[in-house]
Amino acid sequence: xxxxxxxxxxxxxxxxxxxxxxxxxxxxxxxxxxxxxxxxxxxxxxxxxxxxxxxxxxxxxxxxxxxxxxxxxxxxxxxxxxxxxxxxxxxxxxxxxxxxxxxxxxxxxxxxxxxxxxxxxxxxxxxxxxxxxxxxxxxxxxxxxxxxxxxxxxxxxxxxxx
Amino acid sequence: xxxxxxxxxxxxxxxxxxxxxxxxxxxxxxxxxxxxxxxxxxxxxxxxxxxxxxxxxxxxxxxxxxxxxxxxxxxxxxxxxxxxxxxxxxxxxxxxxxxxxxxxxxxxxxxxxxxxxxxxxxxxxxxxxxxxxxxxxxxxxxxxxxxxxxxxxxxxxxxxxxxxxxxxxxxxxxxxxxxxxxxxxxxxxxxxxxxxxxxxxxxxxxxxxxxxxxxxxxxxxxxxxxxxxxxxxxxxxxxxxxxxxxxxxxxxxxxxxxxxxxxxxxxxxxxxxxxxxxxxxxxxxxxxxxxxxxxxxxxxxxxxxxxxxxxxxxxxxxxxxxxxxxxxxxxxxxxxxxxxxxxxxxxxxxxxxxxxxxxxxxxxxxxxxxxxxxxxxxxxxxxxxxxxxx
Numbered sequence: 001x002x003x004x005x006x007x008x009x010x011x012x013x014x015x016x017x018x019x020x021x022x023x024x025x026x027x028x029x030x031x032x033x034x035x036x037x038x039x040x041x042x043x044x045x046x047x048x049x050x051x052x053x054x055x056x057x058x059x060x061x062x063x064x065x066x067x068x069x070x071x072x073x074x075x076x077x078x079x080x081x082x083x084x085x086x087x088x089x090x091x092x093x094x095x096x097x098x099x100x101x102x103x104x105x106x107x108x109x110x111x112x113x114x115x116x117x118x119x120x121x122x123x124x125x126x127x128x129x130x131x132x133x134x135x136x137x138x139x140x141x142x143x144x145x146x147x148x149x150x151x152x153x154x155x156x157x158x159x160x161x162x
Numbered sequence: 163x164x165x166x167x168x169x170x171x172x173x174x175x176x177x178x179x180x181x182x183x184x185x186x187x188x189x190x191x192x193x194x195x196x197x198x199x200x201x202x203x204x205x206x207x208x209x210x211x212x213x214x215x216x217x218x219x220x221x222x223x224x225x226x227x228x229x230x231x232x233x234x235x236x237x238x239x240x241x242x243x244x245x246x247x248x249x250x251x252x253x254x255x256x257x258x259x260x261x262x263x264x265x266x267x268x269x270x271x272x273x274x275x276x277x278x279x280x281x282x283x284x285x286x287x288x289x290x291x292x293x294x295x296x297x298x299x300x301x302x303x304x305x306x307x308x309x310x311x312x313x314x315x316x317x318x319x320x321x322x323x324x325x326x327x328x329x330x331x332x333x334x335x336x337x338x339x340x341x342x343x344x345x346x347x348x349x350x351x352x353x354x355x356x357x358x359x360x361x362x363x364x365x366x367x368x369x370x371x372x373x374x375x376x377x378x379x380x381x382x383x384x385x386x387x388x389x390x391x392x393x394x395x396x397x398x399x400x401x402x403x404x405x406x407x408x409x410x411x412x413x414x415x416x417x418x419x420x421x422x423x424x425x426x427x428x429x430x431x432x433x434x435x436x437x438x439x440x441x442x443x444x445x446x447x448x449x450x451x452x453x454x455x456x457x458x459x460x461x462x463x464x465x466x467x468x469x470x471x472x473x474x475x476x477x478x479x480x481x482x483x484x485x486x487x488x489x490x491x492x493x494x495x496x497x498x499x500x501x502x503x504x505x506x507x508x509x510x511x512x513x514x515x516x517x518x519x520x521x522x523x524x525x526x527x528x529x530x531x532x533x534x535x536x537x538x539x540x541x542x543x544x545x546x547x548x549x550x551x552x
Contacts, residue, residue: 003293005317007246008419011326016396016423024388027340031366032387034347041352063323152542 208219217357218501219493226411227485230291230324230421231258233410240409246320247286247293254284258321261288272305273312293317299427325420328412332400340395369394369536377540378547386543389431391424394536401481401528405521415531416482425474428539433466436546473538480531484524491517 142148172191233241242259261281269277280303287296287303296302306313322330339358346359355363369509374383374390400414414420442448446463447455491513499506 003292003418004422005229005319005419007321007322008323008325008417009423010320011322012329012420012423013427015326015329015333016392016427019336019396020389020392022337023340024393027344028388028391030344031347032338032370032384034351035363035366038352 163446167261170225188360217493217496219490219497223486223489223491226489227413227416227482228291229413229417231288231321233264233324235325235410236408238522239521241327243322245293246322248318248320253320256283256394258288260284261286266302268301268303270301270305272304272307274308278303287314289314291323293319293321324410324412325414325417328400328410328414331412332396332403335403336392336395337400360417366391373533373537377537377544379544382544382547386431386540389427390536390540393428393539394532397424397477397535398529398532401532402525404481404485405524405528411438413482413485415483416478418478421474421477424477425470425534428542429467429470431539432470432542432546435543439548439550440546469538469542472531473535477531477535484520484527488517488520488524489532491520 142151229261231243231245233243235241240262242262245254245256245261247254256508264281264282266282267277267279268285270424278289282296282302285289285296287294289303289312292312294303294312294316297304297314304313305311313409339362343359343362346356354360369389369391370383374387377383380384383478388478397415400420402535403409403412404414404416406412444466445459447458495506495510495513498509536550
């Protein structure tokens with residue numbers, strides 16, 4: 001056991017070198033190469049998955065941003081709309097009120113003028129009526145010549161005073 | 163499905179043919195067939211089991227963890243491996259069954275063990291699993307009077323021993339597993355792993371992400387990945403083969419010759435890839451006073467060699483120790499069984515439970531040692547290729 005036999009040394013050298021050569025060429029080289037290839041492809045796959053995930057999250061973030069912006073825009077638009085509505089309503093109200101006042105005022109003016117006209121008309125009528133009545137009364141009064149003489153006398157006396 | 167099947171079948175048939183060839187008696191040298199058979203019979207008649215009187219635990223354990231020229235499966239059944247010898251007359255190839263069927267016994271006062279046995283075939287003797295030339299005159303085996311070790315001339319032995327066969331088996335398993343895994347990667351490009359592929363991928367990623375990249379750095383790790391993966395799975399599978407019972411009790415990574423080769427390759431890669439910063443750090447460390455340099459430089463220089471040596475010894479020692487522990491528990495049963503049958507059974511229960519526990523530990527150690535070897539190799543590569551940063 002503990003002595004070295006040259007025959008064994010020679011045979012083991014030949015056998016080992018031969019198997020080392022054959023395995024290196026036909027086993028280790030293809031095995032190591034395909035292991036490396038597989039590892040590389042797994043690495044690639046993992047990297048691209050990571051990239052995709054990042055892109056996905058980026059996309060999600062931008063989506064969210066977009067959504068946020070849209071929401072903001074909508075809010076501002078709603079606000080604007082509300083303001084515009086309020087303004088329109090207020091303006092309309094103001095205009096309506098002005099118009100109303102104007103109409104009322106012109107109505108009142110018309111009423112006043114109509115009233116004045118009516119009153120003047122009535123005054124005329126009353127004056128005419130009074131004159132007619134006075135005429136009729138005077139005619140009745142002055143039917144008798146006595147009475148006419150009396151009245152003339154009266155007026156002449158009054159005018160003499162002046 | 164069909165192509166997969168044929169792919170799996172091919173190496174198995176190769177393996178089967180290999181072991182069949184190895185096991186075939188006298189297939190490699192037919193001219194000695196008759197001679198062997200006759201001596202085989204003689205040898206066994208000469209020595210009826212006289213040394214089987216008592217169980218020797220040490221011998222049994224050493225026999226199991228040592229390298230051998232056969233794969234001993236069970237009982238008398240063994241796979242005989244081919245013996246390849248490089249001699250003055252050129253290569254000599256024959257089956258180890260010639261040796262194992264031709265046992266001889268000898269006695270010598272000079273030897274460590276006075277009574278010894280050896281195997282003989284042609285002009286060669288197999289003693290303690292080492293092959294020597296048989297002496298022509300006098301005793302076939304002679305011993306050195308001072309050391310008690312065998313004095314015969316050693317033969318240059320290129321045999322496919324048990325460990326070498328184990329390495330071949332490991333290599334075949336490695337090719338089977340990883341070529342089909344690579345095929346799965348080609349087929350299922352860019353898809354999730356499946357089956358064997360999904361079992362191997364975490365291991366490969368573990369070596370890449372926990373061993374290579376932290377030690378060497380992401381940029382330079384690619385260059386060393388093929389070697390680190392090969393050495394990790396080689397050691398791990400070899401360790402695991404040693405734990406499977408009934409396939410011959412391989413002790414591949416517990417064989418010093420094997421770990422020596424692995425450590426030497428680590429050493430060579432480290433040295434070849436060493437950059438300026440690495441060598442300057444060893445040969446002329448900056449920022450250190452001159453007198454200290456004289457102490458530091460030799461230490462640093464020695465560490466170049468000590469590091470791989472430690473790698474070699476750690477792996478061998480760990481794996482062998484695991485085998486020894488398990489075998490020791492087996493021996494315990496046999497030793498107690500010799501004194502009384504009841505004691506044998508009694509100890510057997512405890513021993514078996516402990517062996518199961520040890521097996522689990524060994525499964526962990528098999529992985530751990532492969533990991534440690536790979537990690538340290540990666541750290542040495544990292545040291546060698548590191549850029550200056552101070």
